[in-house]
Amino acid sequence: MSNTSRVGKIHRKTKETDIRLSLKLDGFGTTSIRTGVSFMDHMLTLFGVHGFFDLDIEGGGDIEVDDHHTVEDLGICLGQAFKTALGDLSSICRYGFSAIPMDEALAQVTVDISNRPYLYFDAPIKDQKVGTFDTALAKEFLRALALHAGLTLHVTVEHGDNTHHIIEAVFKALGRALGQAVSPEPRSKGPLSSKGSL
Secondary structure, X not given: OOOOOOXXXXXEEOOOEEEEEEEEOOXXXXXEEEOOOHHHHHHHHHHHXXXXXXXXXXXXXXXXXXXXXXXXXXXXXXXXXXXXXXXXXXXXXXXXXXXXXEOOEEEEXXXXXXXXOEEEEEOOOOOOEXXXXXXXXXXXXXXXXXXXXXXXXXXXXXXXXXXXXXXXXXXXXXXXXXXXXOOEOOXXXXXXXXXXXX
16 A cells, blocks of 8 residues: 555664654655764765655664664664655656765665665775774665665765765765655556566
């Protein structure tokens, strides 16, 4: 069944994390994000702003261990919120693409809301840390998002030297590509598939 409000609300509580997330697809890029992982707060803010998603996230996890559980569970929650907000995938464009430059870095994100989760990730991330953030977690977030939202997600960074710029370009491009993919397609009366189902 289609979700006419196109809003997804998720509360995920485990022994490692406690996260509340609200996503509105037809928003204005208004965000309020407090996760305890400042770099992810920044990246998710960029994602919301450039995708025109209203995004409210509160909570966090055992960052005294490291940021892994919090970042992965943010991907899980955001993916589940997209799944809820999109309902039966009726009348959306389904595909999205964006290429975003951030100074010397150029990131390309291509997405298919396909119900066939897959992540292809090719990014020359040279530094293990940006501030205190473990840069390998960017891929873990994207993997969790793709799996729980049902996305075929291809992320390619054509070039870039500054790790912050590379990851920032990826999150901006992700927002733009997903914003395009979830856009209403009035000519499609159901899921956009020759099979009639995704």
